[in-house]
Amino acid sequence: MSSSSTLLDVRNLTVRFKTRDGVVQAVSDLSFALRRGETLGVVGESGSGKSVTSLAIMGLLNRGYTDVSGEIFFEGTDLLKLSNSELRKIRGNDVSMIFQDPFACLHPLYRVGDQIAEAVRAHSDVSKSAARNRAVELLGQVGIPNAASRARDYPHQYSGGMRQRAMIAMALVHNPDVLIADEPTTALDVTVQAQILELIDRVKREFDVGVILITHDLGVVAETATHVMVMYAGRAMEYGPAEEVFAAAQHPYAWGLLESMPTVEKRLDVLVPIEGSPPSLLRPPPGCPFHPRCKYRFEPCDSKLPTLVQMPGGHLDGCLLPAERKKELWRNRLAPELGLPA
């Protein structure tokens, strides 16, 4: 398969949770694509629908309480049309996932090596010892020293970074095509964060996978992502190649995220927070979901829901401001403030 083939093609993904208080509009009309060798960084605040999107791809949302519509094509098959048992064959085999909190994600009562071996045997009919050998091999590959003996350890004997490495090893046992990493570094020390990101990047090249990297940390995305999707209130606000989004962000929400991102040069007192908090997804505001917090809102924002449109630079943006005005704002206000070339 060529390196540019599309692995995942998500079209108009919409997720609704039925709760006692009403219907939560967790994800609305989301479309994106992922190719081999790409890292798609999905950025947004808590509750913006990032994790729900990944769980929808994995088929891990409880079908009893959730309505998922749209299409998720994985190598031509619509995952949303598959039965539970067909999905199970894809989970952990073609599409793998690692999670936010490696402290809670490994079973406390089983040896790390055995948990990985179990993942091996979930999709291939090999002997227990062969599966165990594969587990040791992978633990070595993700950088666990003395893998053979550490495989016999329990999760509580691992450090946080090692646990996340073990999770990555577990995700890789069947050479998946897609690796979804849901905030993989949030629960880790800063020094370890960099190592894990590096590992994910290395794994992406060595195993030739497409990575979806979910995070609320723009810095993480800036380091590793080839593409960026900014999500807000369950919708994509801006989506395109990373260098374009970072060099010429178009959406006021993306601007807000950039302005509130601390860097070495920027001191805390010059950080500009985005005022207010994300809307309730039980009753999202009419029009653009970001308009109540937007500094640049104007007359149609509270009534007209913007669609993603192609910007002159080539990436997609969902803001109603005229392109000229956005270019001007970026050149005159944002770029100087962020220390970027206009």
Added chain:
Amino acid sequence: MLFYILRRLVWTAAVILAVLFVTFLVFFKLPNGNPALRFCGKSPTEQCIQLTTIRLHLNKPFYTEFGYFVKTFVTGDQDGWPGLGYSYGNYVSVRSEIIQRAPRTLWLIAGAAIIWLVGGVAIGVLSAVKRRTIVDRLAMSFALFGISAPVFWLGLMALYIVWKEMGLTGGTGYTPISQGIGHWFGHLILPWCVLALLYMAIYARLTRNNLLETLGEDYIRTARAKGLSERKVIFKHGLRASLTPIVTIFGLDTALLVGGAIITESVFNLQGLGWLAYNGAITQDLPTVLGVVICTASAVAVMNLVVDIVYAFLDPRVRYA
């Protein structure tokens, strides 16, 4: 580990001693009649009362009597070790009385424990997996019934329906296993079921709640993300983690029944240890009560130790030094 067990056993002895002392205290604060009076029958002579009072150390303060008791316990009496003395009521050796009664109670507990553990966990798992369906509601209604139904009523109803009306089982009383396994089983099956029902209901609820809580853990999501079958997710990952607290309670529950299955033993006339303790208590027969208290306290202490050791095997995070 060995040192840990030794240390625990020493503690166990201390705990049993403390329990005995408290039992002594309670007994001597009771508005009791004079045991010597009862001991000497319907027309007691002054001589007999005096003799008995001296032989039973009734004329001495309770701590002296306690000292004598502990001394006989440790060094043994004519019947051997441990010396538990003689019943005030009929001067029968408490040790032989307990040895005679203990198998009845132990069989009762063993059978009932198997039934309630297997049944309770099975119902709990079913109920958790089929959560919010009719199966779950039926199972939890059953649990509510099991918890609310009084044992004496259940026992009498079971005897009336299954034994008297349908003639399916043996009646009341205990038949030793040496007189045929069929008779033994026929006499025990009803007490087993009746005693097990309450605990089964409690364990079903406990299992259901534990399992539901475990199934919400992140590592269960990991198990699903691996592509494991739902059966494996629930049993290997979910149930395995929810069983550890149940093991703890199971150990204590069985131990407490050693002297505590009084109602079941009375309704089915099994005359086990609970029945013995009850009779000892209402006739102010101190040695008998103390004998059963020692049995129960030892059972609780030993089961506690067993549970702790089993726990270390079940949960790798627990290690004893």
